[in-house]
Amino acid sequence: MFTHLIKRAATVMEALPYLIKFSGKTIVIKYGGAAMENPELKNAVMRDVVLLKYAGMNPIIVHGGGPEINRFLKRRNIETEFVHGLRVTTKEVMEVVEHVLGNRINAEIVSLIKKNGGKAKGFFGKKGRVIKARKHLAKNKKGEPIDIGFTGDVAGIRYRFLQKWMKIGYIPVLSPIGVGNKGQSYNINADQAAEAVAVHLKAAKLILMTNVRGVLDKDGELVSSVNSDKADRMIKLGHISGGMIPKIKSSLDAIKNGVEKVHIIDGRIPHAILLEIFTDHGIGTMVEE
Numbered sequence: 001m002f003t004h005l006i007k008r009a010a011t012v013m014e015a016l017p018y019l020i021k022f023s024g025k026t027i028v029i030k031y032g033g034a035a036m037e038n039p040e041l042k043n044a045v046m047r048d049v050v051l052l053k054y055a056g057m058n059p060i061i062v063h064g065g066g067p068e069i070n071r072f073l074k075r076r077n078i079e080t081e082f083v084h085g086l087r088v089t090t091k092e093v094m095e096v097v098e099h100v101l102g103n104r105i106n107a108e109i110v111s112l113i114k115k116n117g118g119k120a121k122g123f124f125g126k127k128g129r130v131i132k133a134r135k136h137l138a139k140n141k142k143g144e145p146i147d148i149g150f151t152g153d154v155a156g157i158r159y160r161f162l163q164k165w166m167k168i169g170y171i172p173v174l175s176p177i178g179v180g181n182k183g184q185s186y187n188i189n190a191d192q193a194a195e196a197v198a199v200h201l202k203a204a205k206l207i208l209m210t211n212v213r214g215v216l217d218k219d220g221e222l223v224s225s226v227n228s229d230k231a232d233r234m235i236k237l238g239h240i241s242g243g244m245i246p247k248i249k250s251s252l253d254a255i256k257n258g259v260e261k262v263h264i265i266d267g268r269i270p271h272a273i274l275l276e277i278f279t280d281h282g283i284g285t286m287v288e289e
């Protein structure tokens with residue numbers, strides 16, 4: 001008569017090997033703006049993250065916000081362009097980026113974590129100064145330098161500060177806004193920010209949640225694993241483009257710099273994070289050296 005309850009207990013018990021494996025480990029989750037479009041799913045993702053924390057892991061979130069930034073820019077009639085998947089950030093664009101990422105998305109994620117019983121602390125730009133940044137030096141196809149404004153690269157992460165918050169039970173939530181040495185804000189690609197956080201915190205896993213199943217080949221089929229040779233080839237042939245370029249580059253850098261596992265997964269699948277951590281069936285694309 002307890003059959004279904006016993007089954008449920010068995011399902012919970014199946015998590016034990018993974019709990020042992022990841023107990024105390026840091027897991028960096030990049031939650032892409034593109035996968036955030038459904039509000040119910042957003043809440044469910046944060047519930048999964050809270051579960052990880054109470055299961056003894058140290059999750060930390062770095063979020064994106066591309067689509068919402070685009071909507072805001074459009075509403076204000078501000079045009080933007082992308083160079084190799086990176087946004088050209090003028091002063092006007094930077095104001096919108098800070099407003100959308102910091103005041104809206106970051107605050108919303110923090111409140112969803114709290115609503116689901118977790119403790120969260122939001123950091124962006126000058127708030128916490130977690131990400132130190134410098135201007136990104138871009139080049140055009142001819143190799144000549146071009147100015148892409150307040151688009152930045154990560155110059156450092158205050159990781160000990162983050163560790164302090166994690167130790168006392170908090171889930172840090174980071175917007176990819178860095179601060180330069182003169183106090184100016186820089187817009188950083190969220191995949192690059194997540195990679196830097198994962199490397200500095202020596203993360204066991206970096207999970208990049210996006211709005212596609214993973215890396216797709218030219219026929220739209222899922223590529224289950226990718227290394228740097230394969231990625232270079234796919235980029236050259238134009239089979240990897242746009243926002244997937246910084247994502248792949250950041251993933252490869254993370255692996256090279258000591259992050260144990262990197263996965264690009266579909267954030268639209270319910271419980272995608274739990275499937276990735278608590279089963280052996282890897283979903284999405286695994287990035288290898």
Ligand SMILES: Nc1ncnc2c1ncn2[C@@H]1O[C@H](COP(=O)(O)OP(=O)(O)OP(=O)(O)O)[C@@H](O)[C@H]1O
Nearest residue numbers: 032033034064065066210215216239240241243244
């Ligand atoms: N080979 C490829 N496989 C999968 N997606 C690809 C590929 N080439 C280009 N893309 C594009 O990359 C996009 C994902 O990157 P994008 O930057 O748009 O989203 P995100 O990083 O999840 O969100 P955000 O930038 O807001 O954090 C996909 O929606 C797809 O259009």
Ligand SMILES: [Mg+2]
Nearest residue numbers: 032064066243
């Ligand atoms: Mg992106």
